[in-house]
Amino acid sequence: MINQSIIKALKNIVGPEHLLSEKEDMYTYSYDAAVLTPRMPSAAVMPASTEELGRIVSLCHENCIPITVRGSGTNLSGGTIPETSGIVLLTGLLNKIIEINEQDMYAVVQPGVVTATLAAAVEQKGLFYPPDPGSQLVSTLGGNVAENAGGLRGLKYGVTKDYVMGLHFFDARGNYVKTGSRTVKCATGYNLTGLMTGSEGTLGILDEIILKLIPAPIARQSMVAVYDTIEQASETVAGIIAARIIPATLEILDNFTIRAVEDYSRVGLPIDAAALLLIEVDGHPVVVKEDGEKVEALCRKMGAKEIKVAETEKERDKIWAARRSALSALAKLKPTLVLEDATVPRSKIPDMVLALQQIASEFNIDIGTFGHAGDGNLHPTILTDRRNTEEFKRVEEAIEAIFDKALTLGGTLSGEHGTGLAKAPFLEKEAGFSSVLFSRQLRRALDPQNILNPGKITGLSEEDSI
């Protein structure tokens, strides 16, 4: 616990109305969307300016107080679970879009801007900010950068790191560091922008983010392909990529997920289907038409029994609203939902889908599978009840089996949810000890007191003491 003089100093910086330290408030900031033990922080502060942000970081540096930054708390790997001896830094008031530069196609934002807010603002100018994590309606861009968030369009448009041109941040010592540029090309200094993106608040506290924008695609077409077996659906995914077509979005839902979504949202999904592919192609109208036809033909060839093409924007929106409700729909079924994101090279999607079925059966648990099949990033979703310790033990074993399978197939533990606390113990399994050691050396040099989001990514080593 931090003492009252620190609380007072924090209040002096942000004003009493932007400092919370009551127990009931601390509950709110003790957990995120990962299934992990909550930890109550000592206080939560809401800076309203760069100056306040800097003063908070300096105060924490001087007093060795851990800082966990929190946007909207949608993190799925425990990246926003704080230290009990530390503070939560809320970015809600740092929510200004500072600039949208149409000529040079970039935006400058504060970390608390909501992803969908920026997307809508640039769309009005005919521009496009593609990264669209599932939580985009509430997630913040600061959180997206810290986690290198992905989304449904990763396949064609890449992920957050592909759009971060530059950053301004406070390092652990309270120094204000600038990296990157407003230019398309920048080879000056280290690529600290790349390092910071996905560093989960462990190397610095973001203050300003420069994001690349691109021209908006002129046309788009969405369709749903219905399958009797999930193998046919997953083989279609590999087939589309093999045909060198790169859809904007290429999502899969298994029967378990289809039924959950239909039960939740009543949009008319075929609840008997073993699997659905939800596909969108975009770009020039001629290309959209050609690619759409090719994709349709491929789906049929691979065994789709029905293909519905969205004829209106309303029909299109219905498809994607259904997809985006998958997580909420599944979450309603059981008290605990564990959403994984082990990712494989996309040609290995059929093997991974098969393996997930075997793992569900072997450990006798419910796994709903949906996700970004087109970029190999499935979301096997385990439904359980954490209070059922016997079952939860099987769930934990199943998660490790999923990790192992992904690595065997040449994949990775996390495609887009980050390492956080949840996957920190498994990092060595994927990257090897030398990589963990290298990461810890780097981190310790930049945050010798270990005050920036301790324990995330590299776990806690013996040398790390707060």
Next chain:
Amino acid sequence: MINQSIIKALKNIVGPEHLLSEKEDMYTYSYDAAVLTPRMPSAAVMPASTEELGRIVSLCHENCIPITVRGSGTNLSGGTIPETSGIVLLTGLLNKIIEINEQDMYAVVQPGVVTATLAAAVEQKGLFYPPDPGSQLVSTLGGNVAENAGGLRGLKYGVTKDYVMGLHFFDARGNYVKTGSRTVKCATGYNLTGLMTGSEGTLGILDEIILKLIPAPIARQSMVAVYDTIEQASETVAGIIAARIIPATLEILDNFTIRAVEDYSRVGLPIDAAALLLIEVDGHPVVVKEDGEKVEALCRKMGAKEIKVAETEKERDKIWAARRSALSALAKLKPTLVLEDATVPRSKIPDMVLALQQIASEFNIDIGTFGHAGDGNLHPTILTDRRNTEEFKRVEEAIEAIFDKALTLGGTLSGEHGTGLAKAPFLEKEAGFSSVLFSRQLRRALDPQNILNPGKITGLSEEDSI
């Protein structure tokens, strides 16, 4: 100088035929394409395997010997100029393309593979590796990754860092570190892949590189637009981007460069033109036709007096061969050529072009300007004679004036040539002291003996002693 027992140990590792230490050989490795004072290394070694590479790094770590990795030595910022007390590590024998995965669209290569060799190999499979630095016919992929090399296609396709999916490297302690993945999405651990890309051999010695490939564009069209004033040409550049057309390539040549190229290659360039734009659009044939027509109309509207569209592949190749000969053509004119790459947001290209003319006139020097106008990355090329100390002093002042102007316009010191030795003293001017400090802290933690390419990027601080 390193002692004979080290030479002997190196010989034991690579075999006597792959170790050079004679003075005449050392001359070859004492300089690169930057205009800086040469420094002769103590030895040059050519490892032929991962195992030999690892043993060399360990030996250097144990004996505190500086290592400078050298691909083809085309570096333009002094990144391959070695320490006299150190060795040059040549990657020429590490030149295997380990894998081209067509299904998942990636390649795995050793660092010594020549850029154009990989590009040709993947082209045969209908795939595309876009980064095309000017030196692509000789430059190595290891060098490209170390420097985050750009090229003519940066505008539409990005630069090297946009294609590096994963890396294996030896760190300064000789540990073998793996980072990244063969998957499109990877959020496991720190983005060390991003950090290593562009780190100029100062954080690790590359052993294996995983590169993203994309489907090859089906069609392309090239054209040359001829202008009576360079202002019209540079305003066309801004106009094309403002029209939300993203050509694959959008290059400018000023009159000085046009005359030099024509004199050198006799391809029939209009030597009276004040400026040329060389443009290529690519993609779906319908899009290429539409974009081609739009670009042509825009060029005319902005004042182009003539536009030649390449009707055959041969005509197309002639255009790009002319562009690619610019550096060689200019280099013939005077004993010393200084190629800069200060970069500005692309809308600022007209201002930068104007500023370059003013700087040439103010310092009474010859500046030929050509380069990647479409991404704001011009190559002002100063022709001089280094032995003329009075003139060279003016050249150095002009370079600093170019840097200052680029920064004033919201740009960066280097778009693609890296920081190296040449720009290390100016890093603080762009990024600020905190950024330099952060970079030095990071570097010192990862290379406490300062043996990995000392002095590059962050310069030498008092704490750095070899």
